[in-house]
Amino acid sequence: MGDNMYFQKIRDLREDSDRKQVELATYLSVDQSTYSDYESGKINVPIEQLIKIADFYDVSLDYLVGREGRETQKREGR
Numbered sequence: 001m002g003d004n005m006y007f008q009k010i011r012d013l014r015e016d017s018d019r020k021q022v023e024l025a026t027y028l029s030v031d032q033s034t035y036s037d038y039e040s041g042k043i044n045v046p047i048e049q050l051i052k053i054a055d056f057y058d059v060s061l062d063y064l065v066g067r068e069g070r071e072t073q074k075r076e077g078r
Contacts, residue, residue, distance in 0.1 A: 006050070006065045007041040013057045014039070028052055
């Protein structure tokens, strides 16, 4: 699984809150086409934008990037 799988989450969050891409694009100060590319996974979302998106939806950055509920694993035997 790639590091940029969060694009599905940002789309789901937007759709679940009945927001339009242009609204998020305006909030992030990017073109709607750039935001669309974020959601489709065509381009990586810069960390600064991920933080703004997490703040917009009042979710953690870990949740946004798919790390929710993940425990830090101790490396045994290494």
